Amino acid sequence: xxxxxxxxxxxxxxxxxxxxxxxxxxxxxxxxxxxxxxxxxxxxxxxxxxxxxxxxxxxxxxxxxxxxxxxxxxxxxxxxxxxxxxxxxxxxxxxxxxxxxxxxxxxxxxxxxxxxxxxxxxxxxxxxxxxxxxxxxxxxxxxxxxxxxxxxxxxxxxxxxxxxxxxxxxxxxxxxxxxxxxxxxxxxxxxxxxxxxxxxxxxxxxxxxxxxxxxxxxxxxxxxxxxxxxxxxxxxxxxxxxxxxxxxxxxxxxxxxxxxxxxxxxxxxxxxxxxxxxxxxxxxxxxxxxxxxxxxxxxxxxxxxxxxxxxxxxxxxxxxxxxxxxxxxxxxxxxxxxxxxxxxxxxxxxxxxxxxxxxxxxxxxxxxxxxxxxxxxxxxxxxxxxxxxxxxxxxxxxxxxxxxxxxxx
Amino acid sequence: xxxxxxxxxxxxxxxxxxxxxxxxxxxxxxxxxxxxxxxxxxxxxxxxxxxxxxxxxxxxxxxxxxxxxxxxxxxxxxxxxxxxxxxxxxxxxxxxxxxxxxxxxxxxxxxxxxxxxxxxxxxxxxxxxxxxxxxxxxxxxxxxxxxxxxxxxxxxxxxxxxxxxxxxxxxxxxxxxxxxxxxxxxxxxxxxxxxxxxxxxxxxxxxxxxxxxxxxxxxxxxxxxxxxxxxxxxxxxxxxxxxxxxxxxxxxxxxxxxxxxxxxxxxxxxxxxxxxxxxxxxxxxxxxxxxxxxxxxxxxxxxxxxxxxxxxxxxxxxxxxxxxxxxxxxxxxxxxxxxxxxxxxxxxxxxxxxxxxxxxxxxxxxxxxxxxxxxxxxxxxxxxxxxxxxxxxxxxxxxxxxxxxxxxx
Numbered sequence: 003x004x005x006x007x008x009x010x011x012x013x014x015x016x017x018x019x020x021x022x023x024x025x026x027x028x029x030x031x032x033x034x035x036x037x038x039x040x041x042x043x044x045x046x047x048x049x050x051x052x053x054x055x056x057x058x059x060x061x062x063x064x065x066x067x068x069x070x071x072x073x074x075x076x077x078x079x080x081x082x083x084x085x086x087x088x089x090x091x092x093x094x095x096x097x098x099x100x101x102x103x104x105x106x107x108x109x110x111x112x113x114x115x116x117x118x119x120x121x122x123x124x125x126x127x128x129x130x131x132x133x134x135x136x137x138x139x140x141x142x143x144x145x146x147x148x149x150x151x152x153x154x155x156x157x158x159x160x161x162x163x164x165x166x167x168x169x170x171x172x173x174x175x176x177x178x179x180x181x182x183x184x185x186x187x188x189x190x191x192x193x194x195x196x197x198x199x200x201x202x203x204x205x206x207x208x209x210x211x212x213x214x215x216x217x218x219x220x221x222x223x224x225x226x227x228x229x230x231x232x233x234x235x236x237x238x239x240x241x242x243x244x245x246x247x248x249x250x251x252x253x254x255x256x257x258x259x260x261x262x263x264x265x266x267x268x269x270x271x272x273x274x275x276x277x278x279x280x281x282x283x284x285x286x287x288x289x290x291x292x293x294x295x296x297x298x299x300x301x302x303x304x305x306x307x308x309x310x311x312x313x314x315x316x317x318x319x320x321x322x323x324x325x326x327x328x329x330x331x332x333x334x335x336x337x338x339x340x341x342x343x344x345x346x347x348x349x350x351x352x353x354x355x356x357x358x359x360x361x362x363x364x365x366x367x368x369x370x371x372x373x374x375x376x377x378x379x380x381x382x383x384x385x386x387x388x389x390x391x392x393x394x395x396x397x398x399x400x401x402x403x404x405x406x407x408x409x410x411x
Numbered sequence: 412x413x414x415x416x417x418x419x420x421x422x423x424x425x426x427x428x429x430x431x432x433x434x435x436x437x438x439x440x441x442x443x444x445x446x447x448x449x450x451x452x453x454x455x456x457x458x459x460x461x462x463x464x465x466x467x468x469x470x471x472x473x474x475x476x477x478x479x480x481x482x483x484x485x486x487x488x489x490x491x492x493x494x495x496x497x498x499x500x501x502x503x504x505x506x507x508x509x510x511x512x513x514x515x516x517x518x519x520x521x522x523x524x525x526x527x528x529x530x531x532x533x534x535x536x537x538x539x540x541x542x543x544x545x546x547x548x549x550x551x552x553x554x555x556x557x558x559x560x561x562x563x564x565x566x567x568x569x570x571x572x573x574x575x576x577x578x579x580x581x582x583x584x585x586x587x588x589x590x591x592x593x594x595x596x597x598x599x600x601x602x603x604x605x606x607x608x609x610x611x612x613x614x615x616x617x618x619x620x621x622x623x624x625x626x627x628x629x630x631x632x633x634x635x636x637x638x639x640x641x642x643x644x645x646x647x648x649x650x651x652x653x654x655x656x657x658x659x660x661x662x663x664x665x666x667x668x669x670x671x672x673x674x675x676x677x678x679x680x681x682x683x684x685x686x687x688x689x690x691x692x693x694x695x696x697x698x699x700x701x702x703x704x705x706x707x708x709x710x711x712x713x714x715x716x717x718x719x720x721x722x723x724x725x726x727x728x729x730x731x732x733x734x735x736x737x738x739x740x741x742x743x744x745x746x747x748x749x750x751x752x753x754x755x756x757x758x759x760x761x762x763x764x765x766x767x768x769x770x771x772x773x774x775x776x777x778x779x780x781x782x783x784x785x786x787x788x789x790x791x792x793x794x795x796x797x798x799x800x801x802x803x804x805x806x807x808x809x810x811x812x813x814x815x816x817x818x819x820x
Contacts, residue, residue, distance in 0.1 A: 076770040353501040361485040368460040
């Protein structure tokens with residue numbers, strides 16, 4: 003009976019035989035998310051270059067904002083005063099907030115650009131430059147100093163010193179008011195050694211318990227917000243599985259698979275991780291991915307995805323097509339009067355040519371990135387919607403084969 | 412009877428007593444422009460940061476693109492191959508193209524930022540650095556070299572050498588395919604002395620005749636495009652009036668008031684200029700202006716306006732309100748949960764607060780300039796629409812008084 007009063011519920015509509023793929027519906031206080039679904043990234047309470055009315059029209063069902071960024075600016079109290087994130091950013095559908103762990107360690111520490119979910123497997127990163135030494139933190143350099151209770155870090159904006167604990171992250175997320183919040187986790191550098199990764203994972207599990215307790219203790223927040231735990235373990239399969247087992251024993255409303263890793267490391271063990279998680283709860287893969295990853299993720303039992311790539315690629319002139327990625331800012335598109343993707347149903351493809359968008363990129367017009375980002379977000383949202391439909395129709399394997407046989411990576 | 416076959420027609424619906432103000436309708440091959448009207452600026456075939464569906468919803472009736480910029484990139488032949496500007500940029504309503512004279516001289520020559528329509532009256536500019544010496548042009552510096560036949564200039568993009576004549580400008584504008592094109596004019600520096608200004612004006616009149624002849628000779632273009640002459644004369648009232656008289660004798664479909672000038676110079680003699688122009692033809696004031704200018708322009712007999720300010724101000728955090736301009740990126744808006752303009756009917760004011768847009772500016776998010784530009788373009792479009800309605804309702808003077816008594820310049 004207690005379960006029924008939770009703000010987040012998940013109903014599985016259909017399971018695929020011979021894989022973990024399933025179609026379902028997550029219900030939240032701001033509506034439903036039909037899964038599998040692609041969640042749009044709105045880090046600072048805006049999807050870069052796009053307006054809510056636009057991505058609502060693309061079929062976007064939910065967005066994910068970021069606790070670290072919104073804490074730094076405009077501050078969670080201002081968002082709360084504005085009526086919460088939904089009102090503040092004019093999105094009256096489901097919202098998630100990531101706990102800020104990834105950003106505290108990647109932006110607040112010295113990992114720089116090397117802390118990426120998209121680190122190619124062939125890259126051997128140099129040792130992490132994050133400093134675990136409290137004395138050094140006072141220098142206001144790019145540092146994240148960790149202790150059992152939490153982490154002290156510097157703002158990537160101005161170098162000022164801040165501190166997150168699990169309780170503080172949850173408190174901020176309560177003020178922001180997303181439908182789904184995340185436990186605060188320690189996000190290690192992708193090159194962390196096994197010993198450190200194990201230590202960090204164990205600490206993350208202790209933080210997960212504290213995050214969960216902090217959330218359940220807030221009666222009001224607990225009524226209107228659900229909480230996901232985050233599976234860690236870096237690139238080590240056995241740690242990932244251990245992490246999933248430990249977290250599965252905690253009463254979260256769903257689970258995120260997080261941390262910094264090469265996507266090639268994580269995708270290979272995703273199904274093993276998900277087998278350890280409670281089948282009846284939704285699973286979110288944080289920060290992935292590309293079209294080819296979405297099929298792998300769905301088969302491994304992932305229900306929702308988010309990734310900055312649709313808008314990041316869009317801003318830099320790369321767009322998705324049924325045949326693979328296209329550099330619309332490249333010379334080949336100068337006189338190409340076809341749509342970005344001739345088979346796409348988005349408003350960009352209905353009204354604009356590659357030649358026009360190429361011209362806008364060459365002319366450094368803002369509308370270039372708007373149109374490319376809009377198409378990309380539609381493309382990936384639509385792709386996951388089609389994957390969902392193929393599960394419901396029982397032809398996932400055929401759809402996957404037809405898409406991937408054509409899509410050039 | 413010949414008049415009836417013209418692609419551009421103008422019907423005056425109502426005149427105000429005691430001023431030159433009138434409300435009318437310009438008919439074009441792509442629909443009507445109810446005047447007075449604010450034309451949106453789409454220099455490079457896009458209104459900066461906004462999409463046609465957006466400004467169509469604001470009540471924008473027509474846009475003005477630029478011959479100089481579109482000739483340089485993507486090139487008029489590509490636009491023609493794309494099906495013309497309307498198809499290329501997805502705007503199936505009236506389009507004007509400025510002839511490129513202003514840009515050839517301001518961007519192609521060395522006038523730099525000093526050639527501005529908004530030069531404040533207190534500024535005494537230094538001598539123009541445009542070089543009228545053919546030998547120097549080959550150095551590919553920032554030069555515009557003029558002769559009786561036309562002007563040789565360098566691209567502001569890459570310094571390459573190009574040449575416009577009246578016939579070439581018209582040819583380019585035929586390829587671009589706007590509903591209303593402009594005669595090619597020499598645009599002098601705002602500090603040009605009387606003697607040079609007179610010489611340039613006389614040459615501009617000879618170019619006007621050649622532009623008109625080049626247009627009328629192209630039977631097909633003549634059927635689907637109208638042509639406006641451009642009144643020149645710089646800051647000298649008597650030259651402006653002489654220019655209007657001379658051009659009035661030519662068979663243009665309408666007239667632009669152009670050139671580089673302090674707006675304070677031109678607004679004071681605008682009614683005298685317009686008295687010389689044929690009453691039955693539409694008049695466009697190029698590159699002006701601000702709310703306070705629009706009332707002056709309308710009273711002086713202007714039918715259409717265009718200006719980059721709605722989007723330029725929007726990009727830099729300045730928005731229009733009933734009370735005057737507001738710096739939404741300024742500290743005063745940090746916790747201001749009101750709309751940009753509480754009395755505005757635009758979608759931005761319906762859904763977003765100053766605090767949110769302030770946050771987006773501080774976070775350097777593209778959506779900041781999108782929302783501010785959208786509001787500004789709506790504001791000025793709507794203002795001119797209200798001015799039009801006040802003429803039709805016979806209460807222009809009251810509307811002007813009520814608006815300007817509140818609006819702080």
